[in-house]
Every structure is written in C-alpha cells, then in structure tokens.
Amino acid sequence: MSGPSYTEVTRGIRVTVRPEYLPDQSEPAEGRWVWAYHVTIANEGAETVQLLRRTWIITDSQGRTQRVHGPGVVGEQPVLAPGEAFRYTSGTPLATPSGFMRGFYHMVVRATGEAFDVVIPPFALDVTERPARLN
Numbered sequence: 001m002s003g004p005s006y007t008e009v010t011r012g013i014r015v016t017v018r019p020e021y022l023p024d025q026s027e028p029a030e031g032r033w034v035w036a037y038h039v040t041i042a043n044e045g046a047e048t049v050q051l052l053r054r055t056w057i058i059t060d061s062q063g064r065t066q067r068v069h070g071p072g073v074v075g076e077q078p079v080l081a082p083g084e085a086f087r088y089t090s091g092t093p094l095a096t097p098s099g100f101m102r103g104f105y106h107m108v109v110r111a112t113g114e115a116f117d118v119v120i121p122p123f124a125l126d127v128t129e130r131p132a133r134l135n
Contacts, residue, residue, distance in 0.1 A: 008121035012045020013080075013107065017123045028097065035125045036091045039073070041105065041118075043080035050079045051086070053106040056120075058092055060099040079110065097127040 005018040018038045025034040043049060056068040071077065078086040092101065102122035108115050 004124070006121040006123040008119045009044070010118040011116055012043065012047075013049065013105075013118045014040075014042040014044050015105070015118060015120050016040045016042075017121060019101075019123050019125055021125075021127050022091070023127075025091075026093075031095050032093055033095075033097050033125075033127060034091060034093045036089055037101070037123070038087070038089045039120075040085055040087045041078070041080065042085040043082055046082055048079060048081045048110040049107045050077060050110055051105050051107050051118075052077055052115075054103060054120075055106070056092075056101060056103040058094070058099065058101050060094045061096040064095070073105075092125075094125060099125045101125060 007016045022034045103120040105118040
C-alpha cells in the first residue's frame with residue numbers, strides 16, 4: 001500500500017494516517033467517491049492512556065463539512081501502555097472527487113483520569129486513479 005501518510009504527535013501520542021482511494025467502491029457517475037484511511041495510534045509517552053471518543057471533520061471540495069462524533073474507533077476503546085500501538089482501517093464516502101479530513105481523539109490518562117485531546121493530522125482525499133481518456 002503506497003501513497004502519502006500524515007503524522008501528528010500530541011503529548012507523546014503519534015497518530016499516522018494513510019488515505020487510499022477505493023475505485024472499486026466508488027461510483028463517480030452517481031457522485032460517490034470512497035476512501036479508506038489506515039490509522040496507527042502509537043503511545044510514545046510515559047503514561048497508559050485510553051481512547052474514549054473521536055471527532056472527525058470531513059470536508060469535500062465544495063466546502064461542505066460533516067462532523068462525526070462517536071465512542072471509540074471501529075467499535076473499540078483501546079488502552080495503550082507506553083510503547084504500544086493500535087491500528088485500524090475505516091472509510092468515508094464523498095460527493096466530490098477530493099476533500100480532506102481532520103479531527104481529534106478524546107483520550108484519558110488511566111492513572112489519573114485526566115482528559116486530553118490528540119490531534120488527528122489533516123489529510124487529503126484525492127482521486128489518484130483517473131480514467132484514461134481516448135483522443
């Protein structure tokens with residue numbers, strides 16, 4: 001799997017995202033483009049943390065924005081001890097062939113209950129496979 005990756009570190013939590021356009025699930029003639037995004041959340045800090053909730057901000061190329069809030073990620077609220085990582089893949093459709101996503105993971109320090117937000121780096125959703133045109 002190739003393509004650009006995007007990384008942000010907040011309080012020792014490294015979030016890396018690699019988007020991937022899914023042409024086989026997209027229907028451009030019907031205004032639907034679909035992407036997967038592969039996420040790694042790595043605890044490079046000294047405290048055990050838990051991801052409780054997520055907030056995504058999804059914007060298409062026409063500036064339409066959707067906010068998505070929910071518990072955990074892919075049905076889980078992972079606990080990450082120092083040195084541990086959690087990986088998952090999810091996806092999103094857009095009504096345009098490009099856009100971007102950004103967001104936050106709402107986390108808590110297990111020992112103290114202190115809540116903090118981890119930045120999910122903004123990442124581009126761009127169609128990388130364009131159909132060939134006959135001249």
